[in-house]
Amino acid sequence: MNYAFAVKWLKAFRDSAESICELYADDFVFEDPILDQYQIRDKGDLARIFVLYANKDRTNGYGVHNFRIRGYEGDHRSGLIRWEWxxxxxxxxxxIDVVDKPFFTQxxxxxxxxxxxxxxRESSWWDSGAIMTAVGVPGVQKPQFVAKTAVPA
Known part of the structure:
Protein backbone atom coordinates (compact mmCIF):
# COMPACT_ATOMS: atom_id res chain seq x y z
CA MET A 1 0.00 0.00 0.00
CA ASN A 2 1.18 3.53 0.64
CA TYR A 3 1.23 6.53 2.94
CA ALA A 4 -2.35 7.48 1.97
CA PHE A 5 -3.58 4.03 3.02
CA ALA A 6 -1.77 4.36 6.36
CA VAL A 7 -3.53 7.69 6.97
CA LYS A 8 -6.89 6.12 6.01
CA TRP A 9 -6.25 3.21 8.40
CA LEU A 10 -5.45 5.51 11.35
CA LYS A 11 -8.41 7.81 10.60
CA ALA A 12 -10.72 4.78 10.62
CA PHE A 13 -9.94 4.31 14.33
CA ARG A 14 -11.68 7.64 15.05
CA ASP A 15 -14.67 6.70 12.86
CA SER A 16 -15.86 3.26 13.99
CA ALA A 17 -14.76 -0.30 14.61
CA GLU A 18 -16.65 -1.29 11.45
CA SER A 19 -14.69 1.25 9.37
CA ILE A 20 -11.44 -0.30 10.58
CA CYS A 21 -12.62 -3.87 10.00
CA GLU A 22 -13.55 -3.05 6.39
CA LEU A 23 -9.83 -2.58 5.69
CA TYR A 24 -9.10 -6.23 6.57
CA ALA A 25 -9.49 -9.22 4.27
CA ASP A 26 -11.96 -11.91 5.31
CA ASP A 27 -9.00 -14.21 5.99
CA PHE A 28 -6.62 -12.23 8.21
CA VAL A 29 -4.43 -12.53 11.32
CA PHE A 30 -4.14 -9.70 13.87
CA GLU A 31 -1.63 -9.53 16.73
CA ASP A 32 -0.84 -6.97 19.42
CA PRO A 33 1.57 -8.80 21.75
CA ILE A 34 1.77 -5.84 24.15
CA LEU A 35 -1.93 -6.35 24.95
CA ASP A 36 -1.58 -10.16 24.83
CA GLN A 37 -3.73 -10.36 21.69
CA TYR A 38 -2.54 -13.19 19.45
CA GLN A 39 -3.88 -14.88 16.33
CA ILE A 40 -7.17 -12.96 16.14
CA ARG A 41 -8.89 -14.10 12.94
CA ASP A 42 -12.53 -13.11 13.45
CA LYS A 43 -13.81 -9.67 12.44
CA GLY A 44 -16.28 -9.67 15.33
CA ASP A 45 -13.42 -10.15 17.78
CA LEU A 46 -11.40 -7.50 15.95
CA ALA A 47 -14.29 -5.03 16.17
CA ARG A 48 -14.59 -5.64 19.94
CA ILE A 49 -10.90 -4.74 20.32
CA PHE A 50 -11.15 -1.61 18.16
CA VAL A 51 -14.49 -0.21 19.42
CA LEU A 52 -12.74 1.60 22.28
CA TYR A 53 -10.66 3.73 19.92
CA ALA A 54 -13.70 5.14 18.10
CA ASN A 55 -15.23 6.48 21.32
CA LYS A 56 -16.42 10.07 20.96
CA ASP A 57 -17.94 10.56 24.43
CA ARG A 58 -15.50 12.52 26.61
CA THR A 59 -17.51 11.79 29.77
CA ASN A 60 -17.59 7.97 29.85
CA GLY A 61 -13.93 7.46 30.85
CA TYR A 62 -12.95 5.53 27.71
CA GLY A 63 -11.19 8.54 26.28
CA VAL A 64 -11.02 10.10 22.86
CA HIS A 65 -8.08 8.56 21.04
CA ASN A 66 -5.81 10.58 18.79
CA PHE A 67 -3.54 8.84 16.31
CA ARG A 68 -1.01 10.48 14.05
CA ILE A 69 1.11 8.91 11.38
CA ARG A 70 4.87 9.41 11.70
CA GLY A 71 5.90 7.53 8.60
CA TYR A 72 5.31 4.71 6.17
CA GLU A 73 7.77 2.39 4.47
CA GLY A 74 6.61 -0.29 2.10
CA ASP A 75 4.98 -1.19 -1.17
CA HIS A 76 1.74 -2.76 -2.46
CA ARG A 77 2.44 -6.08 -0.66
CA SER A 78 3.56 -4.95 2.81
CA GLY A 79 4.36 -1.90 4.87
CA LEU A 80 5.51 -0.59 8.22
CA ILE A 81 3.45 2.25 9.67
CA ARG A 82 5.06 4.36 12.39
CA TRP A 83 2.47 6.15 14.52
CA GLU A 84 1.91 8.03 17.75
CA TRP A 85 -1.10 7.88 20.05
CA ILE A 96 -4.10 1.70 35.32
CA ASP A 97 -5.82 4.80 36.71
CA VAL A 98 -4.98 7.55 34.21
CA VAL A 99 -7.47 10.22 35.33
CA ASP A 100 -5.84 13.62 34.79
CA LYS A 101 -2.59 11.89 33.80
CA PRO A 102 -1.99 12.65 30.15
CA PHE A 103 0.23 10.26 28.25
CA PHE A 104 1.63 9.70 24.81
CA THR A 105 3.33 6.77 23.16
CA GLN A 106 4.72 5.70 19.84
CA ARG A 121 -1.58 -9.85 8.46
CA GLU A 122 -0.98 -7.26 11.17
CA SER A 123 1.48 -7.07 14.02
CA SER A 124 1.52 -3.96 16.23
CA TRP A 125 4.17 -3.01 18.77
CA TRP A 126 4.20 0.08 20.98
CA ASP A 127 5.96 1.53 24.00
CA SER A 128 3.91 0.66 27.07
CA GLY A 129 6.79 1.82 29.30
CA ALA A 130 6.30 5.41 28.14
CA ILE A 131 2.70 5.24 29.34
CA MET A 132 3.58 3.74 32.71
CA THR A 133 6.31 6.33 33.24
CA ALA A 134 4.02 9.22 32.26
CA VAL A 135 1.22 8.20 34.62
CA GLY A 136 3.53 7.41 37.54
CA VAL A 137 3.15 3.66 37.95
CA PRO A 138 5.12 2.78 41.11
CA GLY A 139 8.48 1.22 40.40
CA VAL A 140 8.58 2.50 36.84
CA GLN A 141 10.66 5.56 36.24
CA LYS A 142 12.36 7.26 33.38
CA PRO A 143 15.85 5.86 32.92
CA GLN A 144 18.66 8.19 33.90
CA PHE A 145 21.44 8.36 31.38
CA VAL A 146 24.89 9.27 32.56
CA ALA A 147 27.31 10.67 30.07
CA LYS A 148 30.57 8.78 30.00
CA THR A 149 33.64 10.87 30.45
CA ALA A 150 36.82 10.18 28.61
CA VAL A 151 39.45 8.41 30.64
CA PRO A 152 42.90 9.92 30.20
CA ALA A 153 45.41 7.55 28.67
Missing part, protein backbone atom coordinates in the same frame (compact mmCIF):
# COMPACT_ATOMS: atom_id res chain seq x y z
CA UNK A 86 -2.47 9.92 22.91
CA UNK A 87 -5.92 9.70 24.48
CA UNK A 88 -7.80 12.58 26.05
CA UNK A 89 -10.29 12.27 28.93
CA UNK A 90 -9.32 8.66 29.61
CA UNK A 91 -9.95 7.26 33.11
CA UNK A 92 -8.41 3.81 32.87
CA UNK A 93 -6.03 2.16 30.49
CA UNK A 94 -4.95 -1.51 30.79
CA UNK A 95 -6.06 -1.45 34.42
CA UNK A 107 4.49 2.43 18.01
CA UNK A 108 4.64 0.72 14.70
CA UNK A 109 2.41 -1.67 12.84
CA UNK A 110 3.50 -4.10 10.17
CA UNK A 111 0.93 -5.01 7.50
CA UNK A 112 0.83 -7.56 4.71
CA UNK A 113 -1.78 -6.82 2.02
CA UNK A 114 -3.69 -8.99 -0.43
CA UNK A 115 -4.05 -8.23 -4.14
CA UNK A 116 -7.07 -6.02 -3.40
CA UNK A 117 -5.17 -3.90 -0.87
CA UNK A 118 -6.81 -5.35 2.23
CA UNK A 119 -4.85 -6.28 5.36
CA UNK A 120 -4.18 -10.02 5.69
Missing amino acids: SPEDCANFIG GHTFHIYDDEGRIV
Whole structure:
Protein backbone atom coordinates (compact mmCIF):
# COMPACT_ATOMS: atom_id res chain seq x y z
CA MET A 1 0.00 0.00 0.00
CA ASN A 2 1.18 3.53 0.64
CA TYR A 3 1.23 6.53 2.94
CA ALA A 4 -2.35 7.48 1.97
CA PHE A 5 -3.58 4.03 3.02
CA ALA A 6 -1.77 4.36 6.36
CA VAL A 7 -3.53 7.69 6.97
CA LYS A 8 -6.89 6.12 6.01
CA TRP A 9 -6.25 3.21 8.40
CA LEU A 10 -5.45 5.51 11.35
CA LYS A 11 -8.41 7.81 10.60
CA ALA A 12 -10.72 4.78 10.62
CA PHE A 13 -9.94 4.31 14.33
CA ARG A 14 -11.68 7.64 15.05
CA ASP A 15 -14.67 6.70 12.86
CA SER A 16 -15.86 3.26 13.99
CA ALA A 17 -14.76 -0.30 14.61
CA GLU A 18 -16.65 -1.29 11.45
CA SER A 19 -14.69 1.25 9.37
CA ILE A 20 -11.44 -0.30 10.58
CA CYS A 21 -12.62 -3.87 10.00
CA GLU A 22 -13.55 -3.05 6.39
CA LEU A 23 -9.83 -2.58 5.69
CA TYR A 24 -9.10 -6.23 6.57
CA ALA A 25 -9.49 -9.22 4.27
CA ASP A 26 -11.96 -11.91 5.31
CA ASP A 27 -9.00 -14.21 5.99
CA PHE A 28 -6.62 -12.23 8.21
CA VAL A 29 -4.43 -12.53 11.32
CA PHE A 30 -4.14 -9.70 13.87
CA GLU A 31 -1.63 -9.53 16.73
CA ASP A 32 -0.84 -6.97 19.42
CA PRO A 33 1.57 -8.80 21.75
CA ILE A 34 1.77 -5.84 24.15
CA LEU A 35 -1.93 -6.35 24.95
CA ASP A 36 -1.58 -10.16 24.83
CA GLN A 37 -3.73 -10.36 21.69
CA TYR A 38 -2.54 -13.19 19.45
CA GLN A 39 -3.88 -14.88 16.33
CA ILE A 40 -7.17 -12.96 16.14
CA ARG A 41 -8.89 -14.10 12.94
CA ASP A 42 -12.53 -13.11 13.45
CA LYS A 43 -13.81 -9.67 12.44
CA GLY A 44 -16.28 -9.67 15.33
CA ASP A 45 -13.42 -10.15 17.78
CA LEU A 46 -11.40 -7.50 15.95
CA ALA A 47 -14.29 -5.03 16.17
CA ARG A 48 -14.59 -5.64 19.94
CA ILE A 49 -10.90 -4.74 20.32
CA PHE A 50 -11.15 -1.61 18.16
CA VAL A 51 -14.49 -0.21 19.42
CA LEU A 52 -12.74 1.60 22.28
CA TYR A 53 -10.66 3.73 19.92
CA ALA A 54 -13.70 5.14 18.10
CA ASN A 55 -15.23 6.48 21.32
CA LYS A 56 -16.42 10.07 20.96
CA ASP A 57 -17.94 10.56 24.43
CA ARG A 58 -15.50 12.52 26.61
CA THR A 59 -17.51 11.79 29.77
CA ASN A 60 -17.59 7.97 29.85
CA GLY A 61 -13.93 7.46 30.85
CA TYR A 62 -12.95 5.53 27.71
CA GLY A 63 -11.19 8.54 26.28
CA VAL A 64 -11.02 10.10 22.86
CA HIS A 65 -8.08 8.56 21.04
CA ASN A 66 -5.81 10.58 18.79
CA PHE A 67 -3.54 8.84 16.31
CA ARG A 68 -1.01 10.48 14.05
CA ILE A 69 1.11 8.91 11.38
CA ARG A 70 4.87 9.41 11.70
CA GLY A 71 5.90 7.53 8.60
CA TYR A 72 5.31 4.71 6.17
CA GLU A 73 7.77 2.39 4.47
CA GLY A 74 6.61 -0.29 2.10
CA ASP A 75 4.98 -1.19 -1.17
CA HIS A 76 1.74 -2.76 -2.46
CA ARG A 77 2.44 -6.08 -0.66
CA SER A 78 3.56 -4.95 2.81
CA GLY A 79 4.36 -1.90 4.87
CA LEU A 80 5.51 -0.59 8.22
CA ILE A 81 3.45 2.25 9.67
CA ARG A 82 5.06 4.36 12.39
CA TRP A 83 2.47 6.15 14.52
CA GLU A 84 1.91 8.03 17.75
CA TRP A 85 -1.10 7.88 20.05
CA SER A 86 -2.47 9.92 22.91
CA PRO A 87 -5.92 9.70 24.48
CA GLU A 88 -7.80 12.58 26.05
CA ASP A 89 -10.29 12.27 28.93
CA CYS A 90 -9.32 8.66 29.61
CA ALA A 91 -9.95 7.26 33.11
CA ASN A 92 -8.41 3.81 32.87
CA PHE A 93 -6.03 2.16 30.49
CA ILE A 94 -4.95 -1.51 30.79
CA GLY A 95 -6.06 -1.45 34.42
CA ILE A 96 -4.10 1.70 35.32
CA ASP A 97 -5.82 4.80 36.71
CA VAL A 98 -4.98 7.55 34.21
CA VAL A 99 -7.47 10.22 35.33
CA ASP A 100 -5.84 13.62 34.79
CA LYS A 101 -2.59 11.89 33.80
CA PRO A 102 -1.99 12.65 30.15
CA PHE A 103 0.23 10.26 28.25
CA PHE A 104 1.63 9.70 24.81
CA THR A 105 3.33 6.77 23.16
CA GLN A 106 4.72 5.70 19.84
CA GLY A 107 4.49 2.43 18.01
CA HIS A 108 4.64 0.72 14.70
CA THR A 109 2.41 -1.67 12.84
CA PHE A 110 3.50 -4.10 10.17
CA HIS A 111 0.93 -5.01 7.50
CA ILE A 112 0.83 -7.56 4.71
CA TYR A 113 -1.78 -6.82 2.02
CA ASP A 114 -3.69 -8.99 -0.43
CA ASP A 115 -4.05 -8.23 -4.14
CA GLU A 116 -7.07 -6.02 -3.40
CA GLY A 117 -5.17 -3.90 -0.87
CA ARG A 118 -6.81 -5.35 2.23
CA ILE A 119 -4.85 -6.28 5.36
CA VAL A 120 -4.18 -10.02 5.69
CA ARG A 121 -1.58 -9.85 8.46
CA GLU A 122 -0.98 -7.26 11.17
CA SER A 123 1.48 -7.07 14.02
CA SER A 124 1.52 -3.96 16.23
CA TRP A 125 4.17 -3.01 18.77
CA TRP A 126 4.20 0.08 20.98
CA ASP A 127 5.96 1.53 24.00
CA SER A 128 3.91 0.66 27.07
CA GLY A 129 6.79 1.82 29.30
CA ALA A 130 6.30 5.41 28.14
CA ILE A 131 2.70 5.24 29.34
CA MET A 132 3.58 3.74 32.71
CA THR A 133 6.31 6.33 33.24
CA ALA A 134 4.02 9.22 32.26
CA VAL A 135 1.22 8.20 34.62
CA GLY A 136 3.53 7.41 37.54
CA VAL A 137 3.15 3.66 37.95
CA PRO A 138 5.12 2.78 41.11
CA GLY A 139 8.48 1.22 40.40
CA VAL A 140 8.58 2.50 36.84
CA GLN A 141 10.66 5.56 36.24
CA LYS A 142 12.36 7.26 33.38
CA PRO A 143 15.85 5.86 32.92
CA GLN A 144 18.66 8.19 33.90
CA PHE A 145 21.44 8.36 31.38
CA VAL A 146 24.89 9.27 32.56
CA ALA A 147 27.31 10.67 30.07
CA LYS A 148 30.57 8.78 30.00
CA THR A 149 33.64 10.87 30.45
CA ALA A 150 36.82 10.18 28.61
CA VAL A 151 39.45 8.41 30.64
CA PRO A 152 42.90 9.92 30.20
CA ALA A 153 45.41 7.55 28.67
